[in-house]
Amino acid sequence: MAGTVKYACWHVLGAGAIGCLFAGALQRAGSPTTVLLRAGATATGITVAVAREGATRRVELPVSTAIQPGHISHLLVTTKAQDVCTAVMSVGHRLDSSSQVLLLANGLGFAEELRASLPSPVYYYGTTTEAAYRRDPSRQNAARREIYHAGSGITRIGRPGISTPPAWFEQWARAVQPSTWDPAIEQSLWLKLAINCAINPLTALHRCPNGDLARPHLAPRVANLCEEIMQVSAAAGYAEATANLPARVAEVVTATAANRSSMLQDVLAGRATEIDYITGHLLRVAVRHGIAAPANEALYRSIAALAH
């Protein structure tokens, strides 16, 4: 007799665009999935509507809040980088050494902060090139999320030094397609950081689509940023990952020419940006290795100043 498949029960912390996209996919694929809202939320469930090319798929998801009890076995974290620590700490009482925590926010640096405060869970790290945004930016209705799935991409997940995926990964990869287990996740996350450093802050500062970075007035600035980023990368042990950085950045600029970077979208919407965990992280590593990165530093200061 065939055994019953035991599905991992996921809690999703960060019920925004990416969180709802993945929560819906996990629930539809059979993994019981609960959305975690901030303490004080009164909704008992939410409807996630994911639209793509004229079709909309709806899924109902149960809700829990940070202050509620109950062990969390599998936690997907999809807040913005600057919210990761506060958000995960808010459910820290529900996590233990058997809890599997997958951090999928963009940028680097928050994981170290989190592990220092909450060392017991088993942490996994990921990056995705899926693209989604909330269509209900006013966020009036807490019980409903309207998500537009703007583009397909790949989701890479890993845990440094671990080449074999954990038991839950097979189900995950069936739900979130395509997903790949990445034994070199640190290199992948660094490359993503390097590309983001070269593209996001400059587009946010000039309020331009990604494609404008190929224009003569901005291309030399991108080249300058890349040169500094490659120096810092080499000192930090990521020379190989960023060996072709200018070409990789040019590819992304061309492929996403009409897109507004997430940092530009945040600036235009008056929201906090992830700069502290993108260029800010690069600069912290640069300081650690005694490397000057003046172009990146100037850009960091300009973007950080926008928040005030």
Ligand SMILES: NC(=O)c1ccc[n+]([C@@H]2O[C@H](COP(=O)([O-])OP(=O)(O)OC[C@H]3O[C@@H](n4cnc5c(N)ncnc54)[C@H](OP(=O)(O)O)[C@@H]3O)[C@@H](O)[C@H]2O)c1
């Ligand atoms: N969207 C994309 O296409 C995309 C693609 C690749 C990577 N990413 C990365 O994925 C991450 C999430 O992006 P996103 O676009 O999905 O952001 P988002 O739509 O702003 O979603 C973030 C969610 O986190 C919630 N949150 C923040 N602090 C919380 C807390 N303490 N407790 C509970 N919930 C909390 C926010 O709630 P409130 O609404 O109440 O503030 C919001 O719903 C970012 O790092 C982004 O760079 C996004």
